[in-house]
Amino acid sequence: MYSDIIIIKIVGFKSYCFKKSLWVFHFGGASCNNCDIEILDCLTPRHDLERFGILLVGSIRHADVLLVNGSINNHDKERLIELYKQAPKPILVVAIGACGCTGGIFAESLTFAGPVDKVIPVDAYIPGCPPKPEAIIAGIVKLAQKA
Amino acid sequence: MAADIFYFLVFPGLLFAGITGGLLSWFDRKISARVQFRKGPPVLQPFYDFFKLLLVKETILPKHGSPVAFLLAPVFSVFGATMAAVFILLPLFQITTGFRGDILVIFYLLTIPSFSYIFGSLASGNPLAAVGGSREMKLILSYELTFLLFIAGIIMKCGQQFDLYSIIQTQQAGTPFIGSVSGVLLFVVGIFCIQGKLALVPFDMPEAETEITEGIFIEYSGAAYALIKLTKYIMFFALPSLLVALLMSGFRLDGINILWSILKVLGIVLLITLIRNTNPRIKIRQAVKFFLVWMNLLAVIAIILIEFGY
Numbered sequence: 001m002y003s004d005i006i007i008i009k010i011v012g013f014k015s016y017c018f019k020k021s022l023w024v025f026h027f028g029g030a031s032c033n034n035c036d037i038e039i040l041d042c043l044t045p046r047h048d049l050e051r052f053g054i055l056l057v058g059s060i061r062h063a064d065v066l067l068v069n070g071s072i073n074n075h076d077k078e079r080l081i082e083l084y085k086q087a088p089k090p091i092l093v094v095a096i097g098a099c100g101c102t103g104g105i106f107a108e109s110l111t112f113a114g115p116v117d118k119v120i121p122v123d124a125y126i127p128g129c130p131p132k133p134e135a136i137i138a139g140i141v142k143l144a145q146k147a
Numbered sequence: 148m149a150a151d152i153f154y155f156l157v158f159p160g161l162l163f164a165g166i167t168g169g170l171l172s173w174f175d176r177k178i179s180a181r182v183q184f185r186k187g188p189p190v191l192q193p194f195y196d197f198f199k200l201l202l203v204k205e206t207i208l209p210k211h212g213s214p215v216a217f218l219l220a221p222v223f224s225v226f227g228a229t230m231a232a233v234f235i236l237l238p239l240f241q242i243t244t245g246f247r248g249d250i251l252v253i254f255y256l257l258t259i260p261s262f263s264y265i266f267g268s269l270a271s272g273n274p275l276a277a278v279g280g281s282r283e284m285k286l287i288l289s290y291e292l293t294f295l296l297f298i299a300g301i302i303m304k305c306g307q308q309f310d311l312y313s314i315i316q317t318q319q320a321g322t323p324f325i326g327s328v329s330g331v332l333l334f335v336v337g338i339f340c341i342q343g344k345l346a347l348v349p350f351d352m353p354e355a356e357t358e359i360t361e362g363i364f365i366e367y368s369g370a371a372y373a374l375i376k377l378t379k380y381i382m383f384f385a386l387p388s389l390l391v392a393l394l395m396s397g398f399r400l401d402g403i404n405i406l407w408s409i410l411k412v413l414g415i416v417l418l419i420t421l422i423r424n425t426n427p428r429i430k431i432r433q434a435v436k437f438f439l440v441w442m443n444l445l446a447v448i449a450i451i452l453i454e455f456g457y
Binding site for chain 2: 013014015016017018020021045048050051053057058059061062064086088089090
């Protein structure tokens with residue numbers, strides 16, 4: 001019985017550390033750059049996501065969250081799958097913007113390879129064209145509570 | 148024997164240096180955030196990062212490379228950093244080891260983390276890691292001679308004594324070495340050597356996040372990366388306290404002097420952080436020239452001044 005309590009505490013500690021230190025890797029598909037700019041806005045002084053331990057990292061091997069924005073075309077699809085395979089598990093995937101969530105105005109396009117959730121499993125959707133930084137922060141906070 | 152293991156694992160070693168270094172690393176991040184008008188992370192952030200990497204994340208091994216060397220490199224780096232921290236911190240806490248000549252051992256132990264980073268990055272088989280590894284190699288070649296001249300200056304200044312304990316005692320009996328012209332020159336040289344050894348911003352070309360995406364650490368994930376983080380925390384405590392021991396008369400552990408000891412370390416970390424926040428990354432060629440010409444010149448001038456008694 002005591003061992004059960006200890007195991008529960010260890011699992012709680014692990015998930016607590018995980019949600020307190022989410023490192024973000026940013027994948028831009030065929031994006032119009034608006035979502036990229038809004039994501040960078042979250043990390044700059046005004047909104048400062050480092051308060052919650054969120055850092056932007058340069059290598060997918062260090063990432064805990066994969067942010068995907070922009071419409072995914074046939075070229076991006078292979079790269080996105082490759083990146084998802086290279087990421088150390090557990091990895092959370094967030095689709096940002098109308099293009100990432102549904103395809104947006106590119107949904108009928110010739111080169112469109114499906115919204116992000118047709119390519120890799122997605123944990124959170126943040127719609128908007130582009131979503132406000134406040135909306136992105138709200139989405140990440142909800143994701144951290146779920147994780 | 149039991150005391151040695153205690154020294155290594157608990158008090159000045161792994162546990163103490165890791166926790167203090169983690170707190171200093173938080174201080175560094177907080178000051179960086181304040182410089183950029185941000186709010187900055189919570190106090191325990193370095194520990195959340197470390198335990199997340201150690202306990203939660205998966206460690207991925209390279210397919211085209213040597214997995215054994217790749218995994219051994221972080222272990223070696225933690226070992227080297229901890230040994231260096233033990234040798235630096237024992238005299239600072241006024242525990243004599245009776246080892247006359249430990250400053251040369253510290254000099255060699257402080258290079259082990261950099262060498263194991265090179266070792267691990269070349270074993271990962273990633274081209275960007277190889278670029279980072281070769282840059283780290285050039286960086287070591289440039290700052291190591293300067294660091295040796297810096298230590299030679301200190302040894303000459305305290306009358307040919309090769310152990311850290313006598314150097315600290317000499318300063319506590321007289322004046323701190325920084326209170327003279329040659330001492331100030333040596334302090335400037337020492338600060339830049341620390342900046343190079345910690346690979347912080349003017350000299351961060353081995354990891355260059357925006358250019359070669361973390362360079363030497365690009366392939367590390369999970370527990371292996373956690374050990375590298377731990378090495379960085381320990382080095383972030385060991386190197387500023389080495390500078391305190393060599394130039395600023397070490398720690399005193401009675402009454403109000405404890406506060407002064409803490410403030411000395413925090414002051415040096417603050418200086419390092421401000422340098423790192425107000426400078427751009429320079430090219431490796433510029434770094435080699437900076438150390439081999441200018442810093443060596445400054446160190447030689449300091450040694451000549453010591454010879455004439457300034």
